[in-house]
Amino acid sequence: MQEYTLADAYEVSARDYATAGDASAAIKRKLKQLGVDSAVLRRIAVSSYEAELNMIIHSLGGTLSMTMTPSEIRLLSADIGPGIPDIEQALQEGFSTAGEEARNLGFGAGMGLPNMKRNADEFNIQSEVGKGTQIRMLFHL
Amino acid sequence: MKISELATLLDATIVTKNSASDTEISCGYACDLLSWVLAHGQKGMAWTTVQTHVNVVAVAVLMEMACVILAEGNHLEPASLAKAEEEGLAVLETEMTAYDICGRMAAAGVAPSAR
Ligand SMILES: Nc1ncnc2c1ncn2[C@@H]1O[C@H](COP(=O)(O)OP(=O)(O)O)[C@@H](O)[C@H]1O
Ligand SMILES: [Mg+2]
Numbered sequence: 001m002q003e004y005t006l007a008d009a010y011e012v013s014a015r016d017y018a019t020a021g022d023a024s025a026a027i028k029r030k031l032k033q034l035g036v037d038s039a040v041l042r043r044i045a046v047s048s049y050e051a052e053l054n055m056i057i058h059s060l061g062g063t064l065s066m067t068m069t070p071s072e073i074r075l076l077s078a079d080i081g082p083g084i085p086d087i088e089q090a091l092q093e094g095f096s097t098a099g100e101e102a103r104n105l106g107f108g109a110g111m112g113l114p115n116m117k118r119n120a121d122e123f124n125i126q127s128e129v130g131k132g133t134q135i136r137m138l139f140h141l
Numbered sequence: 142m143k144i145s146e147l148a149t150l151l152d153a154t155i156v157t158k159n160s161a162s163d164t165e166i167s168c169g170y171a172c173d174l175l176s177w178v179l180a181h182g183q184k185g186m187a188w189t190t191v192q193t194h195v196n197v198v199a200v201a202v203l204m205e206m207a208c209v210i211l212a213e214g215n216h217l218e219p220a221s222l223a224k225a226e227e228e229g230l231a232v233l234e235t236e237m238t239a240y241d242i243c244g245r246m247a248a249a250g251v252a253p254s255a256r
Contacts, residue, residue: 017195018195020196020199021199021200022199025199042182042184042204046179049179049199049203050176050179105192105194106175106178106190106196107176109174109175109177110176111174111177111180115180118180
């Protein structure tokens with residue numbers, strides 16, 4: 001079994017646009033200090049930011065966590081609802097249910113999930129309506 | 142091109158105090174939708190937008206951009222300015238439109254963003 005070199009978790013609050021991106025910035029700062037390659041770091045930064053913002057925009061709150069081993073980095077976004085009724089539709093570029101407030105800030109382009117999928121080496125999404133959404137992403141080092 | 146030269150090119154004011162104005166710009170981009178900006182974001186980028194809220198700074202810093210250019214006379218919100226200065230991100234403000242900004246940058250040889 002591989003030993004974890006780092007494990008970190010950040011609470012993400014619904015609708016908190018003032019501190020949006022802080023969790024992703026903290027994760028990126030740590031990984032950069034650890035000397036993670038800048039191209040991988042960029043892909044992780046895009047993916048974690050999109051996942052974090054989705055929890056702020058669409059969920060009732062959740063946690064963004066990161067684990068790192070010598071060979072890989074995993075991101076987990078887990079929230080407490082409302083869940084996604086049609087995941088296939090949600091994954092389509094341009095599909096968004098973001099409200100007025102989010103759209104006015106430049107969010108809600110419907111590119112968040114596609115951006116995550118494109119940037120992660122492995123991408124897995126599970127969601128249950130009324131329960132919550134979990135997104136798992138893996139990045140090889 | 143350095144940020145200070147870009148400011149001259151765009152008749153822009155660098156509104157952030159203590160930001161490094163001799164940083165080299167790697168490429169240019171314009172968009173107001175943050176997911177698109179993330180998809181294109183590059184280290185050293187000069188990003189043009191009309192958005193002025195604090196998430197603009199968060200995205201620019203996350204992507205290690207050289208600077209943000211606010212078009213059409215828009216001003217950074219006070220909280221955004223404070224965060225930009227704290228993070229050492231340069232922000233330029235100009236009366237020019239995004240179209241004119243990109244036109245001048247392209248004519249001056251600034252590269253487009255690589256996807
Ligand atoms: N954590 C989440 N909780 C509930 N719904 C979500 C969540 N993440 C994404 N969604 C749904 O999937 C859609 C597409 O997400 P995304 O591609 O990030 O685009 P956007 O955030 O711009 O709407 C959202 O509009 C929303 O309906
Ligand atoms: Mg999104």
